[in-house]
Amino acid sequence: MTQRKKRVTATDVARSLGLSRATVGYVLNNTPGQSIPPATRERVMAEAARLGYRPHRAAQALASGRSMIILLVLPDWPMEHSLRLTLETASHVLDEAGYALVTYTRHEGGQARPLWELLNPDVVIAWTAISAAERTSMQASGITKILPVLQQEQAVLSSPTLTAGTHLQIAHLYEQGHRRLAFATSVNERFSLLAQGRAAAAREEADRLGAELLDLRPVDHRDGSVVRAVREWHAQGITAVAAFNDDIAAMTVAAAQRAGLSVPDDLAVIGHDDTPMAGMLYPSLSSVSIDNVGQGHYLANQALHAAEYRPLPEAPPDLHAAIVVRESTRR
Amino acid sequence: MTQRKKRVTATDVARSLGLSRATVGYVLNNTPGQSIPPATRERVMAEAARLGYRPHRAAQALASGRSMIILLVLPDWPMEHSLRLTLETASHVLDEAGYALVTYTRHEGGQARPLWELLNPDVVIAWTAISAAERTSMQASGITKILPVLQQEQAVLSSPTLTAGTHLQIAHLYEQGHRRLAFATSVNERFSLLAQGRAAAAREEADRLGAELLDLRPVDHRDGSVVRAVREWHAQGITAVAAFNDDIAAMTVAAAQRAGLSVPDDLAVIGHDDTPMAGMLYPSLSSVSIDNVGQGHYLANQALHAAEYRPLPEAPPDLHAAIVVRESTRR
DNA sequence: CAGGGTAACTTTCGCGCGCAAGTACTTGTG
DNA sequence: CACAAGTACTTGCGCGCGAAAGTTACCCTG
Incomplete structure (x- = not known):
């Protein structure tokens, strides 16, 4: 007034x-x-x-040449649950250092102009690799601090952050006595790179343990491919399935039930990410929980390191991926 | 180089x-x-x-007094699936008008400084109501354009955007012949306001139709309250449950199965939001799908209206909430 | 009591841009 | 041929801030 x-x-x-x-x-x-x-x-x-x-932030930014904005580029994956706490943690840490964490999700359609052009962030940090085109666009916008520095998709996707859980899944199924395994991934194209990385990790772990990973395929409920897969697996003597994520796992469990199989007796299933849903279902879903807080800290520290040359924490993050055993794999 | x-x-x-x-x-x-x-x-x-x-955006912002940033304040609800497309659409529309849409999720812990202080957005638009404290903080940061203008939580929560689907749920169950109903909400405090709004809508719709809404309670799988609820409902002759969202619905279905009840024969269950999960389960979950694209456009136009006095589209959005019938309510 | 040193400031510049207010030159008109 | 009305520009200010460089006034030292 x-x-x-x-x-x-x-x-x-x-x-x-x-x-x-x-x-x-x-x-x-x-x-x-x-x-x-x-x-x-x-x-x-x-x-x-x-x-x-x-x-006045704009004036500060102009005078100092720094915007105090850190842009996190996320892949176009639905990953809310596994990410929520990570983001909260990271943005809290960054906030205390005076930085604002802004997230940007790429879409297939794409923006006319990506957010980094509009925000002039001091640092861009990408959850997965950055394409050459994106990198060029960022550099043209005057952004010099771009993480991760890795250029190859491969390197990123085989990083422990994204595949440690898959190793645990296979190891857990092995421990439960399963020797004939399958890996179920998503048909969703958005996931394809990550899915490949995890599938490779599954194969690797199975080989290491001397188990047989007999099948590895994308499944979906809309075209009936899950039910088909479940039937075939059962016929092949496969007794356990590791899933790309909890959604796929839930889908697999449902398909097994439709096919008249019992979970976990006829088929054990384990998911990934330990979404809230996992505990809600019947049978409840075993899964892999990730140390989101640790990830958040790691992310924030990476960004701060790039932004102002703070020391990078010596140890890479011990990501504490952990198996959560529930009914779907319990003997 | x-x-x-x-x-x-x-x-x-x-x-x-x-x-x-x-x-x-x-x-x-x-x-x-x-x-x-x-x-x-x-x-x-x-x-x-x-x-x-x-x-140089910072210089432009300084000289023109406008940052071309629109900040969308989201509630602390896990709502990725129902929101993803909405956000994509809104940010696309805004992007074409030269604006960047940045989302900000409030957390219970809270940032040291909220994002609106750091970004100087031209417009702040909130998914739900804004507290007096938040409003003050925004105004102190020099933000004058704050939406929605409504101050009362109530007004927002009974808005068709958030409760239309609940009306449809009840109507659908009624059509399927169910007369004794229950409404299941979340124990999650984060949802409490929205849950209240939806519960009220359910009651209203049941009254309108002449059905009995005999129970209305928060349920959870961790303390056994879902199973208990399901048993009691069955004992009371309740034959159908509308759930606050798909998670609660899935939980309810699982509890019914645990209690030896058949879904939908002993108990029909319908969710809300039509998450991808709904179609994956067994039995698959009936749900309410929302017109996310329409919502996105509406949101964007609201923001543009506030930002530069563009005409607000005459008609409020016809949000096309729609029932998706699947196995969990199919006769 | 000149000289240096320092505490406590002030003056000034520059960041890159938007835009109001010029200015010089051309063209049309009666 | 004078003079208004363009056309095609330029000069210059101000946005609010960070920070280098300058200016006092004062105190201490020898």
């Missing part, structure tokens, strides 16, 4: 105090190398608070 | 062309009221492209 929509600037604070803008700036920024008596310092702080001063 | 990390500015383009910066600016911004010959216009465009000129 009373207050006009004029924004309070540092100049206002200075004028109201009879000081220069520079002094106010030094106080507000805690600029090192300045000798400002505590009394003045406090007067400035108090007056800034009284007037409700807020630094 | 060759190129320094210097950013190309409009001044560079002007100098390289022997023109003034203003002329270049007029061309690049298509500023009306200027008479610039097509030849010059093209020279400028060509040179800008050649040098790889990108406007």
Whole structure:
């Protein structure tokens, strides 16, 4: 009502105090190398608070050349559950360092202009690899700090972050006595790269343990391919299935039930990501839970390292992927 | 390698062309009221492209006073599936108008500083109501355009956008011949407001139709309350349950199975949101699908209206909530 | 009591851009 | 041929801030 929509600037604070803008700036920024008596310092702080001063981010960004924005590029995967806590953690850590974490999900259709052009982030950090075109676009927008530095999709997809859980799945099924296994992935194209990485990991782990990974295929409920798959697996003597994620696992369990098989007795099934749904079903779904908080910290620290050369934590994140045993694999 | 990390500015383009910066600016911004010959216009465009000129958003924001950022504040609900397409659509529409859509999810812990302070968005648009504290904080950050304008939670929560589907659920169960109904909600505190709104809608619809909504309670699988609920419902002669969302519905179906009941014969269950999971289960889950594209357009147009006084589309969105009938309610 | 040193400031510049207000030159008109 | 009305530009200010470089006034030292 009373207050006009004029924004309070540092100049206002200075004028109201009879000081220069520079002094106010030094106080507000805690600029090192300045000798400002505590009394003045406090007067400035108090007056800034009284007037409700807020630094103008756009002006700061222009003057300092840094936007304090970190852009996280996410793949076009539905991954809300496994990501929620990670993002919360990361954005909290970054926030404390003064950075804003903005997420950007690529879509197949694509934006006319990607978010990095519009936001001028200091750092772009990608969950998976960045295509050459994207990298070029980012560089053209003046972004020099782009993570991960890895160019090859392969390198990223075989990274422990994304495949550790798959190893655990296979190991768990093996421990439960299963020797003839299958791996079920998604028909969703969006997942294809990740699915390949996990399938490879499954094969690797099975080989290592001396189990047989006899089949590996995408399944879907709409075309009946899950039910078919389940029948064939059963016929082949396969007794356990590791799934790409909890959705696929749930689908597989449902298909087994439709085919008159019992889970886990005729077919054991394990999912991945430990979504809330896993515990809700009947039979409840064994799964792999990921250390989302750890991931979040790791992500944030990577970003801070790139943004301002903070030391990167020595140890790569111990991601504590862990098996959650529920009914679908319990003997 | 060759190129320094210097950013190309409009001044560079002007100098390289022997023109003034203003002329270049007029061309690049298509500023009306200027008479610039097509030849010059093209020279400028060509040179800008050649040098790889990108406007510096922070400088633009400072000079124009507008950031071209629209911030969408989301509630702390897991709602990825029902939201994904909405967001894609909205951000696409906004993108074409030159705006960037950034989403911000509030967390219980909360950021030290909310995103609107850091981004200076032109418009903040909230999925649900904004608390007085949030509104104050936004206004202090110099944001004047805040949507929705409604202050009361109630008004928002009883809005058709959020409750239309619930009406459909009850109507569908009624049509299938069910007269004794229950409504199952989530124990998740995050949902409480929305759950209340939907529960009220369920009651209203049941009253309207002359059905009995005999019970209405939060259920959970971890404390055994779903199984208990299912048993009690069956004992009371309740034959159908409308659930707050697909998760709750899936949980209810599983509990019924555990209790030895058959779905839908002993108990029909319908979910809400039509998540991908709904079709995957056994029995597959009837649900309510929402017109996400329509919602996205509506959201975007609301934002554009606030941002630059574009006409608001006359008709409020006809949200095409629709029942998807699957096995869990099929007679 | 000149000189240097320092605390406590202020003046000033530049970030890149939008845009209001010029200016010089051309063309049309009575 | 004078003069208004364009055309095709340019000059220059201001957005709010960070921060380098400058300016006092004061105190201490020898």
